[in-house]
Amino acid sequence: MRLLLFVVLSAWLPLIIGQGALIPEEAGAFIDAMADFFLSKGFKDGVDLIQAIPSSDMSDFADLFSSSMTFLFPRLVPNATLTALLNDTEKIFDVLAYHILDIPLGDHNIPVSPNHTVLPSALNDTAAVLLPPGQRQSLVLTTYPDGSIHVLDQSTDINITSQSTFSIFNVSYGYAVVDELLTAPLGLNDTLKAQNITAFTSNPDIATAINSIGSQSGITLFVPEDAGVVSDIASWTHLNQTSINSIVDSHLIDSILYSNALVGQHSSAAGGQLSFSGSTISLAGGSSANIVKTDVLTDNGVVHIIDKVLLSNPLSSSSGGSSSGSSSSGVRAVALTCSTVVLTTAMTAFILSLLV
Numbered sequence: 571m572r573l574l575l576f577v578v579l580s581a582w583l584p585l586i587i588g589q590g591a592l593i594p595e596e597a598g599a600f601i602d603a604m605a606d607f608f609l610s611k612g613f614k615d616g617v618d619l620i621q622a623i624p625s626s627d628m629s630d631f632a633d634l635f636s637s638s639m640t641f642l643f644p645r646l647v648p649n650a651t652l653t654a655l656l657n658d659t660e661k662i663f664d665v666l667a668y669h670i671l672d673i674p675l676g677d678h679n680i681p682v683s684p685n686h687t688v689l690p691s692a693l694n695d696t697a698a699v700l701l702p703p704g705q706r707q708s709l710v711l712t713t714y715p716d717g718s719i720h721v722l723d724q725s726t727d728i729n730i731t732s733q734s735t736f737s738i739f740n741v742s743y744g745y746a747v748v749d750e751l752l753t754a755p756l757g758l759n760d761t762l763k764a765q766n767i768t769a770f771t772s773n774p775d776i777a778t779a780i781n782s783i784g785s786q787s788g789i790t791l792f793v794p795e796d797a798g799v800v801s802d803i804a805s806w807t808h809l810n811q812t813s814i815n816s817i818v819d820s821h822l823i824d825s826i827l828y829s830n831a832l833v834g835q836h837s838s839a840a841g842g843q844l845s846f847s848g849s850t851i852s853l854a855g856g857s858s859a860n861i862v863k864t865d866v867l868t869d870n871g872v873v874h875i876i877d878k879v880l881l882s883n884p885l886s887s888s889s890g891g892s893s894s895g896s897s898s899s900g901v902r903a904v905a906l907t908c909s910t911v912v913l914t915t916a917m918t919a920f921i922l923s924l925l926v
């Protein structure tokens with residue numbers, strides 16, 4: 571029955587693919603042909619997923635394919651993941667949409683590590699990503715010195731093991747085999763944990779601020795690595811949530827800026843100007859930091875890791891370990907920290923009272 575449908579459809583399908591939504595039978599025949607192809611190449615796990623796509627998602631899935639995309643086909647799907655997806659097939663569409671790269675990979679020059687490129691996938695389901703309307707979730711690719719292409723921001727090192735094309739009803743599509751099923755970017759909390767960022771969020775008020783940023787759609791957050799906050803974090807216990815929020819907001823931009831957009835000036839969510847020059851980020855009237863790692867993707871935007879906290883007062887330039895005596899360092903730390911928020915007369919008086 572299915573074979574007959576396949577044969578009948580194959581006569582006129584080429585006219586239809588790429589010209590609007592497919593009816594479920596057309597999409598089903600397209601998906602069957604794709605499954606046959608990848609099975610013939612010996613890939614079982616990925617084929618299991620394709621064949622389990624619910625019929626309600628088949629047309630949308632087939633519609634993602636065009637001659638200018640690349641299907642990142644997973645060689646292996648970890649058993650637990652495969653079992654979970656086959657038991658919850660509604661999730662398969664989004665998982666596979668993240669494997670569809672919106673460019674022909676073969677034509678693209680992927681830069682050599684540590685340089686990399688950010689490329690859009692087909693994943694734009696608002697139930698799976700917290701991005702501004704119409705924006706697709708991205709992937710970060712880099713080429714290792716041995717010439718192999720790797721997908722960054724994954725929990726394991728995943729490379730592309732081969733690239734080729736497959737043909738369905740005389741239309742040719744590009745594919746690349748990724749060694750393992752890819753995981754779309756996680757929420758902000760989990761992303762920071764995966765990057766071993768623990769010091770910045772060890773302050774409960776900062777953790778609260780970060781948790782709230784994690785639910786905003788379309789953000790760029792500069793996060794200091796652990797070594798960059800040791801001199802600040804202890805003193806911040808004295809600050810209230812409002813003051814902490816203003817520190818965190820100096821590290822936040824309310825839109826998505828991947829590394830190639832980190833040039834010129836951008837307003838922070840706290841209202842100050844952030845300027846970019848090479849790998850340096852500077853807060854107007856405040857301190858600077860080096861950007862040590864870019865394009866760590868989250869479900870709601872992107873994180874760039876910096877080596878120091880951005881503080882909004884010139885006093886901050888003496889922060890970070892130049893304290894002369896151990897007995898005064900605690901007091902200094904409080905003073906410097908308060909300087910990161912707008913200095914009110916009352917605060918100034920308070921700080922002076924501590925210093926005398």
Ligand SMILES: *[C@@H]1O[C@H](CO)[C@@H](O)[C@H](O)[C@H]1NC(C)=O
Pocket residue numbers: 649
């Ligand atoms: C994964 O599943 C396959 C097939 O069901 C089975 O043969 C294999 O032993 C499983 N591997 C692990 C590590 O559970």
Ligand SMILES: *[C@@H]1O[C@H](CO)[C@@H](O)[C@H](O)[C@H]1NC(C)=O
Pocket residue numbers: 653654657658
């Ligand atoms: C399958 O899903 C159902 C509900 O969605 C859940 O109760 C059950 O534990 C799942 N089974 C496995 C093996 O994951």
Ligand SMILES: *[C@@H]1O[C@H](CO)[C@@H](O)[C@H](O)[C@H]1NC(C)=O
Pocket residue numbers: 681682683684685
């Ligand atoms: C990375 O890009 C920079 C700027 O374009 C360039 O100077 C550098 O040589 C590149 N590094 C590698 C390893 O290609």
Ligand SMILES: *[C@@H]1O[C@H](CO)[C@@H](O)[C@H](O)[C@H]1NC(C)=O
Pocket residue numbers: 694695696703704705
């Ligand atoms: C997602 O992309 C598809 C294909 O381009 C498009 O039809 C759909 O409207 C998009 N959905 C959202 C929520 O932007």
Ligand SMILES: *[C@@H]1O[C@H](CO)[C@@H](O)[C@H](O)[C@H]1NC(C)=O
Pocket residue numbers: 716718727728729730731749
């Ligand atoms: C690609 O990944 C596979 C599996 O992890 C690994 O065996 C292989 O060495 C990797 N190749 C390169 C060039 O990194």
Ligand SMILES: *[C@@H]1O[C@H](CO)[C@@H](O)[C@H](O)[C@H]1NC(C)=O
Pocket residue numbers: 580581584739740
């Ligand atoms: C595919 O192309 C070949 C040769 O160009 C042609 O003979 C055949 O009928 C085509 N098949 C379909 C399904 O269009």
Ligand SMILES: *[C@@H]1O[C@H](CO)[C@@H](O)[C@H](O)[C@H]1NC(C)=O
Pocket residue numbers: 764765766
């Ligand atoms: C985080 O720390 C673990 C354990 O030290 C290490 O294996 C992993 O590579 C680190 N991750 C990153 C992104 O640095």
Ligand SMILES: *[C@@H]1O[C@H](CO)[C@@H](O)[C@H](O)[C@H]1NC(C)=O
Pocket residue numbers: 757759777778781784
């Ligand atoms: C993020 O972490 C904070 C503090 O650890 C926690 O309260 C919050 O529930 C987490 N949010 C999510 C979405 O996991």
Ligand SMILES: *[C@@H]1O[C@H](CO)[C@@H](O)[C@H](O)[C@H]1NC(C)=O
Pocket residue numbers: 810811812813914917
């Ligand atoms: C938080 O602390 C700042 C500086 O000490 C103070 O000006 C502000 O009123 C405080 N806000 C709240 C809500 O307590």
